[in-house]
Amino acid sequence: MLSKKIGFKLTFGVVMTVLFAIGIFAFFNIQSERKSLLSEVERHANQLSEALKSDTEYDMLHNDRERIHESIRRIGSQKSIDRIRVFNKAGEIIYSSDSAEIGKMVDKMAESCYRCHSAGKPLEQLATKERTRIFRPNPDSARLLGIINPIYNSKSCWTAACHAHTEEQTVLGVLDVTIPLTDVDRNIRLSRIAIVILGVSTVIILSLIVSFMVKSWIDRPVQELLTATRHVAGGNLTYRVEVKSEDEMGMLGRSFNNMTQNLAEARLQLFQSDKLASLGRLAAGVAHEINNPLTAVLTYGSYLLKRAQGQPDTRDDLQIIVSETIRCREIVKSLLDFARQTVPKKRKADINEIIGRAATVIENQLALGRVQLVMDLDPALPNVMVDANQIQQVFINLMVNASDAIGENTGTITIKTGAISLPSSEALQIKRALCPKRHDLVDRKVRIDGKPAISMRFRKKEQTGIIHLNPMYGSTDHRLGDMPSIEDGMELLCPDCSRSLIAEGERCPKCNSPIYSFEVPLKGLVQGCLQHGCGWHCWEQVDSTWNDQFVEIRVIDDGCGIPRAQIPKLFEPFATTKGQNGTGLGLAVTWGIIDNHNGTISVESEEGVGTTFIIRIPVTS
């Protein structure tokens, strides 16, 4: 299990590499240390042997054997010297610091002799290196370094009084000095131990550091991503990876968040297109659940009402129970009617004709209310792609509302159609705007012309504040407050996370000022210039495809009007202005239908003067 983890693998790999590197380093390091220590010992031994040779030369020439013995014994008894011996040419030990050896013969193949004698004929000249040997007298003793120093014949030798040597001899004997390598070996051992300790501690420390780094930089983010993936796979598209770093892992996390966000939005759109269907199922479920209790209430209520004919007070109370229960029944019914609306089946249609049909449907009701219906229809109105049934429902709803607003009075409903061309600043509302960290900049609490504005924070040195941009794309009617003019050094930030909204490295093609940029989910980047009087803006996905042809329909009544406070909530479900006479679904349905047609619906109303509903439907949608 552990071996499957990427953190373990990575740590293991790094540690093995370091172990290998330290191993190689240690090998060469010990090798060179051993070499330098040995050569030091070698040099020392050589010096010693040279010194000994010159020290005893005088005694040799005078054949003062006692003094030579004495010198060799004295020097050889030093702690750092194992043994000093002098052989004659025949291999007999003439002098030795170990007096027990004197007079013994040494085999030519013994370790101190074979260097010269191994080739059969004795060599006469040897380099220092070749005169040295390292050996163990027996397997469990310390190592020794021996150096032989040939004693060459010279004139003073064969002319000396003792006449011990003839002129023909080249080498008279050999001085052999052996030095114990105990210290050297101990040093080498110590440094070997030191290196092993260094290696082990390096490996431990390194593996701790690497595994810590792997854990915090790789393992944890990967785990986090893994958890997030599981969440998303399980359908939780609101799960967000916590991004703490700016490195590739952070980027991965951010793109993952973007991806799930987009996925969530796509799903939301899918869901919204399927919303009516799901609402239908919900309504059916509610209707089913509510029908039985409602049946009991309504049956008992109406039964008691029949029996209470003689008691006016009770009868009136029961009448309320029955009529309110019937109202519940109607609400359930209208929920089901709402649910029956399906995804629009769009065909090319003539709006004027649809209005005509809608008018026929409600003419009877209007006549009762003494309402006059005035048609001011543009005969040259272009056809639009709409679901005629749904659009007709919209007009019926609006005309019924208008007629209700007129009430018992006499009044006029005017329906006016016309073709208009609209810039995006009047027909395209930015409903979501995201900062780089995907905070929604659209602030529902601040509205410009009733539409939630896009908010940003500006900062220039000490000065800071919030500005609100008009959500209608292309509009320059922003609420900039006391923001100073845009120039380098001024920042535009997300109010939530203070991330910069200035497009880095890009400048307004009109006035060369820094520009802002935000993302509209699934629809690309919106950029714009806030320089006073500039108004440059760019939205690639819209700029190239914008069609400014719209059909506008105005439904105007001179009824009671709508209180100003109710206007913002007018199109929300269950917001009725008709008190007990409405279900509150009519305008919500209307809004939903128009939104489905990529159109807009707005309202202008003054209490006591009248109300105008304005619908705009794009000519190609």
Place this chain on the structure above:
Amino acid sequence: MSMHRDILVVDDEPTVTQAVVKVCSAEGMTVTAAGHAAEALKYLDEGKFRLVLCDIMMHELDGFQFLEELARKGIHVPVIMMTGYSTVENAVKSLTATGAVDYISKPFTADELLTVLRRSLRIGALLDEAESAALPRNGSATYVSYPANYHRLGYVSWVLMEDEGTAKIGVSDLFLKAVDGIKEIELSAPGEDLVQGIPCAVATSLDGAKHEIMCPLGGRILEINEDAQAEPSLVEKDPYFRGWLYRILPSNAESNLQWLSL
């Protein structure tokens, strides 16, 4: 034990059966309540009922299975199905596929219930008369044979498909006979949408009861028979020809018609 009672009400919701018992008893009808279909079948084995009022959505045996059981056992009794608005399609099916005489949408008032019950009791009686007159009686045979090519929704309403793709809608004669005297007919306006199984017109009988006429076919109203609206007796006199109610543009004729009988 041999019982001879007016109504057997079947619903797994006791509040509903209790309410029905209360309302009907007050009108002098004898009512037995059953909490599930099996219990109702037991009562039907033991005694005789003039009418059964049965919920469609029940656990274990549902309304359809109950009707099948009745047919299998050869029990002849008129059945009214109860259903919510959400299952109107089921109610339509129950009229055609399994021979229920009528249905009522929950929730209902005491008067609405009584209207449907009285009408159906009369239909039951009329059907019995027809039987005793030796007319064949099976799932699809009716009291009076419909004109050819007329699709019918139970004993309530009919549809005639016209060559232009439009359809005419009217009320069946058995329904009118059971209502016995129409004072007034309320129709929807042209342009409105009708949904199969949802009331499309209301007939007020001489006694003041309001009878909802279930729409046999969904579509948009193109034309209403103003003669019939002005003179409701026209509907009674000539229900299949001059007494039609609506001419509609069917919205989904094919799938709607499969639930109607020819």
